[in-house]
Every structure is written in structure tokens, then in C-alpha cells.
Amino acid sequence: MHKVFDNILQTIGDTPLVRLNRVVAGMPCPVYAKIEYGNPGNSIKDRMALKMLEVAEQEGKIKPGGTIIEGTSGNTGMGLAIAAIIKGYKCIFTTTDKQSKEKIDILKAMGAEVIVCPTNVEPEDPRSYYSVSKRLAKEVPNSWYVNQYDNLANRLAHYEQTGPEIWNQTDGKVTHVVVASGTGGTITGIGQYLKEQNPNVKMWAIDTYGSLLKKWFDTGEIDMKEVHPYISEGFGEDFVPENYDRNVIDHFEKVTDKDGAVMARRIAKEEGIFVGYSAGSVIAGLLQLKAQLSKDDLVVVIFHDHGSRYVGKIYNDEWMLERGFLDVETVKDLIGGLG
Numbered sequence: 001m002h003k004v005f006d007n008i009l010q011t012i013g014d015t016p017l018v019r020l021n022r023v024v025a026g027m028p029c030p031v032y033a034k035i036e037y038g039n040p041g042n043s044i045k046d047r048m049a050l051k052m053l054e055v056a057e058q059e060g061k062i063k064p065g066g067t068i069i070e071g072t073s074g075n076t077g078m079g080l081a082i083a084a085i086i087k088g089y090k091c092i093f094t095t096t097d098k099q100s101k102e103k104i105d106i107l108k109a110m111g112a113e114v115i116v117c118p119t120n121v122e123p124e125d126p127r128s129y130y131s132v133s134k135r136l137a138k139e140v141p142n143s144w145y146v147n148q149y150d151n152l153a154n155r156l157a158h159y160e161q162t163g164p165e166i167w168n169q170t171d172g173k174v175t176h177v178v179v180a181s182g183t184g185g186t187i188t189g190i191g192q193y194l195k196e197q198n199p200n201v202k203m204w205a206i207d208t209y210g211s212l213l214k215k216w217f218d219t220g221e222i223d224m225k226e227v228h229p230y231i232s233e234g235f236g237e238d239f240v241p242e243n244y245d246r247n248v249i250d251h252f253e254k255v256t257d258k259d260g261a262v263m264a265r266r267i268a269k270e271e272g273i274f275v276g277y278s279a280g281s282v283i284a285g286l287l288q289l290k291a292q293l294s295k296d297d298l299v300v301v302i303f304h305d306h307g308s309r310y311v312g313k314i315y316n317d318e319w320m321l322e323r324g325f326l327d328v329e330t331v332k333d334l335i336g337g338l339g
């Protein structure tokens with residue numbers, strides 16, 4: 001037998017780095033994408049989910065047979081659910097009624113209990129998904145409340161794994177890393193590691209309109225006037241999680257909901273890489289910053305997750321049309337062309 005694994009957790013990480021060709025045409029330097037949907041839960045979040053659980057075990061925060069509790073409907077939930085199955089824990093996730101039934105069913109398929117809470121209540125309201133998960137963490141015996149935002153094992157996963165992988169895969173030639181940023185774990189962990197190897201490596205974070213992260217980075221201010229609902233998924237925040245270390249980040253760039261969605265579709269069609277929303281936003285943001293790059297640079301971007309999570313959204317023409325992300329003529333041409 002060649003390389004075989006004892007269980008699915010051992011397949012987390014060591015993801016491929018793939019050169020982008022068409023969507024970055026006209027860039028002065030090569031751009032490589034770290035394809036994180038190759039992880040067993042189809043996203044980069046498997047890395048931090050497992051790391052947070054391992055650290056909690058070491059610190060005695062969870063004992064055998066215990067229950068993992070987190071407010072999540074997304075990639076972190078999937079990563080935690082997989083780790084829980086292999087290690088013998090239960091999972092209870094709280095989420096909001098805004099989330100698609102599919103996402104909830106996926107987590108249930110992986111053995112998690114999912115509690116659906118109302119969206120339109122303040123975080124402090126006892127019915128909010130945030131309050132419910134905190135209450136459960138107090139009530140359920142031998143339970144551990146993960147809190148991916150402030151749990152520093154999140155960024156540690158990227159300091160220990162993702163950062164070194166990028167350094168080794170590029171033979172230390174990487175000059176820029178571009179990352180869509182939410183909890184801050186990915187950009188901070190990678191940045192901490194890479195800047196220890198070469199302090200000149202630039203870390204560029206991608207933010208979205210409706211998030212306060214860029215304003216906070218640029219001014220130090222927590223400006224709630226920046227915050228409004230947005231369509232981009234998986235990144236941007238309405239507060240600043242503890243995982244951020246602004247010393248290892250060089251720039252925040254905002255990308256519109258439309259530009260991210262349109263670019264994700266282009267990555268799928270032109271590169272054959274079926275990515276999630278934030279991958280589109282990362283490339284759209286990188287193109288906005290093109291003038292700052294030169295021929296000797298080597299850019300690495302993170303593609304956080306897989307397009308299958310977004311088939312009813314960015315990969316659905318009606319959904320794109322309703323939001324003005326696609327014009328009717330393009331779709332008509334397409335239908336005409338097919339007819």
C-alpha cells in the first residue's frame with residue numbers, strides 16, 4: 001500500500017497550490033491558489049476545527065463523550081462535526097432561520113443536532129443563536145463552547161499548518177498572500193508564520209461593504225455606521241474578533257458583493273476550479289490591487305471553500321439576476337445560444 005490514512009482527520013491539510021491562468025491575465029506576476037476545498041469537509045475550516053478541539057482536550061475543557069457547542073451553520077460546523085465523529089463527541093450547533101435548509105441538513109447528516117433560532121433579534125436577546133449557544137454551554141454537562149472568533153487555537157492552526165505549507169510549496173518565494181477575512185484566524189496565523197520567515201511578505205485582507213473590519217484596520221475605530229446587511233458570504237464582521245493581530249496585516253481591501261459573485265463564476269468557468277463566494281472576492285480584490293505588484297512578485301491566494309455550498313446562490317442565474325449581478329442580455333444570449 002502506498003500512502004493510506006487511519007481515519008479521515010489525517011487527510012486534513014497539505015492542500016494543492018495551483019497556478020491561475022485566465023482570471024488573472026494581465027497580472028505582472030504569477031498567482032497561485034491554495035485549494036482548501038480539498039479538505040474532507042470541503043473547506044479550510046477543518047484545520048482550525050480540529051486544532052481548537054485538540055487544544056480544548058489538552059486543556060481539559062472537554063472530556064471523552066462530551067458535547068461541542070457552537071453558533072455556526074457553515075464550514076466550521078462541518079469541520080467540528082467530522083472531528084466529533086472520529087473522536088467520539090456530540091455536537092449541538094445553533095443557527096438562524098436565514099440559513100438554507102440544505103446547510104442545516106448537511107450538518108444533521110454528519111450527526112450534529114442543529115437548533116434554528118430567529119434572525120431578527122439582537123444578539124443579547126435570549127432567543128438569538130448566540131444567546132442560545134451560550135445558555136446551552138452552561139446547561140449541558142461536559143460541554144465545551146468553541147467560540148471560533150476569540151479562540152486563539154483558530155489562528156494557531158494556520159500558524160502551524162497553512163503558513164508553513166505556503167512557504168514550502170513556494171520554496172520561500174512567496175511575496176504576497178491575499179485572504180478573505182472574517183474571524184481573522186486564516187490571515188493572522190499565516191501572516192505570523194510567514195513574517196517570521198521573511199518580514200517583507202505582504203498580507204492583504206479582503207473585506208466586504210457592510211463590514212467594519214477595514215475601517216477598524218485603517219483608523220482603529222469600531223464604527224457601527226459601517227455595518228449593514230451584505231450578500232457576500234463567509235467573511236467580513238460587525239465586530240473585531242480576538243484572533244486578529246493587526247501587526248501582521250498590511251492592507252484591507254473592500255470588494256462589492258457583485259464583483260465577488262461574478263468572479264467566483266469566472267473562476268469556475270475559466271479555471272475549472274469550483275469555488276465558493278469568498279474565492280471570487282479574493283481575486284476581484286487582487287485585481288483592484290494590481291498596480292502594487294511587479295514581475296518579481298509571487299502571489300498566493302486562499303480559496304476557502306467549495307462551490308457546492310452556493311449552487312442555489314451565485315451559481316443560480318435567477319438568484320444573480322434578482323440581485324442585479326447578471327444582466328438579462330447575458331442570460332438571453334446564453335439561452336439563445338443553447339436553443
Ligand code: PMP
Nearest residue numbers: 181182183184185186234278304
Ligand atoms: N471564506 C469562507 C468561505 C469562510 O468560511 C471563512 C470563515 N468564516 C472565511 C472566508 C474567513 O476566514 P477566517 O474566519 O479565518 O478569517
